[in-house]
Amino acid sequence: MSWQFFLILGLILAFDAILIKTLSWAAETSNLKKYRIRTPETYRIPKERKKINTTLNGLLSLSFFGAVFYHFGDLIIGNHSVGGVTIFGEVLATLLLYDFMYYFLHRAMHHPKAMKYVHGVHHFVRFPTSNESIYLHPVENLAGLSLLCIAMAIIGPISAASFLLVFLLHSSINIIVHSNLALPHPIFKLFNFWALKHDLHHGKTLNRNYASIFPFWDQMFGTAA
Ligand SMILES: [Zn+2]
Numbered sequence: 001m002s003w004q005f006f007l008i009l010g011l012i013l014a015f016d017a018i019l020i021k022t023l024s025w026a027a028e029t030s031n032l033k034k035y036r037i038r039t040p041e042t043y044r045i046p047k048e049r050k051k052i053n054t055t056l057n058g059l060l061s062l063s064f065f066g067a068v069f070y071h072f073g074d075l076i077i078g079n080h081s082v083g084g085v086t087i088f089g090e091v092l093a094t095l096l097l098y099d100f101m102y103y104f105l106h107r108a109m110h111h112p113k114a115m116k117y118v119h120g121v122h123h124f125v126r127f128p129t130s131n132e133s134i135y136l137h138p139v140e141n142l143a144g145l146s147l148l149c150i151a152m153a154i155i156g157p158i159s160a161a162s163f164l165l166v167f168l169l170h171s172s173i174n175i176i177v178h179s180n181l182a183l184p185h186p187i188f189k190l191f192n193f194w195a196l197k198h199d200l201h202h203g204k205t206l207n208r209n210y211a212s213i214f215p216f217w218d219q220m221f222g223t224a225a
């Protein structure tokens, strides 16, 4: 992998960190907090605990990707150079397949036993902000990232450019769905759609809206709200 690849990867990680901080600031302290979808009276999770959990999950994700690249990199990223249409196709196919598999993983994690020991950690957050986008049990974190890598390997090996785009979209959409903001401008239509859809999953309708990117998996399997 070239140094440019790692430079862009680093920039994506920096972008994600800025997106998390900006959106949680917007929801909690800025003038934009009036556009918050639901505001809690008190937070159930101490700030310190959130920080420890999300920092450890960030490190776990990086270590996981490092290990997967080291052992299975050839299955995920190919050396071929591709054009824009192929990149678009690889990215779309990977995200569609990932979200399809994630739908079932997430639905399975709502089984009472899995909820009690694993997914309940994330659902203990009743009023999410972007800060809690990776507030997870480590097993859930690893399971989600494994699905993403499996999707890339099934569709791929995909190009390095496609991988970077998948990584950017997957991480930033996960941050946006937890933003808890519905902003008043048509430009934010998709942003608001994702945030409102996932807010219902944390709030009113726990067993609806399992998919994280596309709406049609929930519509197809009768779990859309
Ligand atoms: Zn859930």
Ligand SMILES: [Zn+2]
Residues within 6 Å of the ligand: 122, 128, 178, 198, 202
């Ligand atoms: Zn969530």
